[in-house]
Amino acid sequence: MDYEFPKEFDLIVVGTGVVESILSAAASRVGKRVLQIDENDYYGGQWASFSLESIIKSKHHKKDYGGNESETNLLRFGNDLVSLKNIAHKFHMTSNNTLEEETDKIENEEQPKENKWTEENLLKLSRKFNIDLYPKLQYARGDFVELLISSNIARYCEYRSVSRILIWFNNRLESLPCSRSDVFANTKVSVVEKRMLMKLLTSLNDKEKHVQNYENKTFKEFLTDKKLTPNLIHYVLYGISSSSDDTSCEDGIEKARRFLNSLGRFGNTPFLFSLYGSGEIPQAFCRLSAVFGGTFALGQQIQGFSISDDKFKSVTLQSQTVEAEKLVLNIENLPARFIKSDKLEYISRCILITDRSVLDSEKEHLSLIFYPPTDGKSFTTVIEMGFLTGTCPNNLYLVHLIAKQNTSPQEDFQHVIDKLFASHVEETSQEKPSILWSYYFSMPETNDIILSDDLPNNIFVCPGPEIDLDYDTSVDKAKLLFEKMYPDLEFLPRAPDPEEIIIGDDNEEEESTDINEEDHDKVINVEQEDKENVISAEQEDKVNVISAEQEDKVDQQ
């Protein structure tokens, strides 16, 4: 608090969501001086995870943006358009105190008498919850996982693989047969169907061949023409390619291939999830940025920024003005005047705490559930997280629902909730999980937002989460922006392993060799490749990092 920021940076990043944090890491990594700030006192913005208490308290949008800009010539950050809407939360069981907030109109008021969970004891466990505003999975062989590995950022996170994939079919939940052994173990599929399915899955690899003649057709038409049975079409269309009826053939095949290619790398399914929630991901990139000299300040009061000669010039914090060549900001922080779109698409979101799994089984802790579109309702993705995901206490489940918004989050999910969860009214449905708490909101889709032409060309705008299951679109976006910002610089080259960096010796490079030899048998990380790279560190505010793959210079200051 007593510290001042330097007066000048190469790059100021406002916001700590995934895309802007990737850019921050990438810029710091190639030696740019980066200041990353956030008005929130937590990382992640719309990509953050919250404790139970903090998600309830959080307003997710702060202030009134009808600013009086003329006074100071400062443009204020933020706009009214891009924020969470329709927020409604509720505890669904009797509470010891009557402070229950009722902001939605969900029914199911009656309580099962013997329910041991109360509002009070859920709140006691508040910090055991890591509730993602927007949960994301990662394809085991997707661009994002490859980036985490190639850049060495993977060391800041731990993962779970999704333990099973379920699909709603014939009015019940079924396992999705996705791997060879699943297909053969599946009793719902006839032998003939098994052969058909295997043949199709194997042949999907040859995309070019398929797409011919299907340029303007849907994936569903393609599958129908392949003479697949309705069973199989259901599995492949809604499950393996998580597509809708109107998904194009090309997209459907691409999605199915990504799914199939990611099988067999980690665990039984193609998906990974970051332990403790998706909010860890932006923090991992921020950590790398910090390790390479990035300056971080959360909970900042930011007055605004200034533009002169059509260029971004500086950001004014509470008591200090900081200049930079470039500004990266999250779309949430962009002043409304730079947004051309006046209407946004929304993603419906619902988060539930439940008392058991939708489909009990001994070891399942992370289930991905596809609920195909029905009667004009959107395709719904459900992610159920158990204790081992590090996102909820033992014996409870955290359930996330995601769909393109049609009407409102409550209406969009009512049919799914009716099918999967016990309504308290009909107490007979013992098998189904009871809902203990629910949280609904609408998340703006900002990936395709149109920006105004007079946005200065040294300002770069990062979108929030989009509807895809994974981060690959966000990585693409970050890469694209980075290329615009620094066309000649490499995007997130491999960061040296910690043991490759030795900081702060005066003049004895040889000695560092000695020490390495002395500690020769030291096992650094059981899982990690051993590297005996000797790093020299020089004085004068310089840390020279020499790694096997590249020789970079990271000049501090």
Added chain:
Amino acid sequence: MASRKKTLLKVIILGDSSVGKTSLMNQYVNRKFSNQYKATIGADFLTKELTVDDRTVTMQIWDTAGQERFQSLGVAFYRGADCCVLVFDVTAPNTFKSLDSWRDEFLIQASPREPENFPFVLLGNKVDLEPRAISAKRAQQWCQSKNNIPYFETSAKEGLNVEQAFLAIAKNALAQQNSTVDLYNEFPDQIKLTNTQKSGGNGDSCAC
């Protein structure tokens, strides 16, 4: 390793900027010291293997990477810590005053299962410098008031007491792991993405 469970201890170092966190780590692991202060850069975490009571343990010591300067360490930093090392500068009273808030911050963010028994170790660093502002007695009193935190006076510059302090840190972390049921393994079998796993087989892939 005797048990199949590998003994990896995650230790995090907290304290105000420029109390010598990075220097202590660096002195302990690399036996290096730089006299010239610079804000932490390039310091991520360092790993050292050591033997504690006939057990071989790998200690991973995490630096704040400078994110402490504006109170901006994210919760991810605190995940799975087995021991928290608090550091202050014996010549700078403010860094001593901050200890309470660092300790509280740790307990809130890391939310360990048994906060009252979680192992902290306090290091009063820079004892090679004059004038001294915080006496050993005062530091010890603070430690006593916090459930008897072990206290060491160190000099990262001269390597004084550094080895001993980290040995105590390892011991405390280990005791913690042994006493609480599988603290480290609260979430067993988590996946680490590393290069070596890249070559992993396509075992169950149906596309082949």
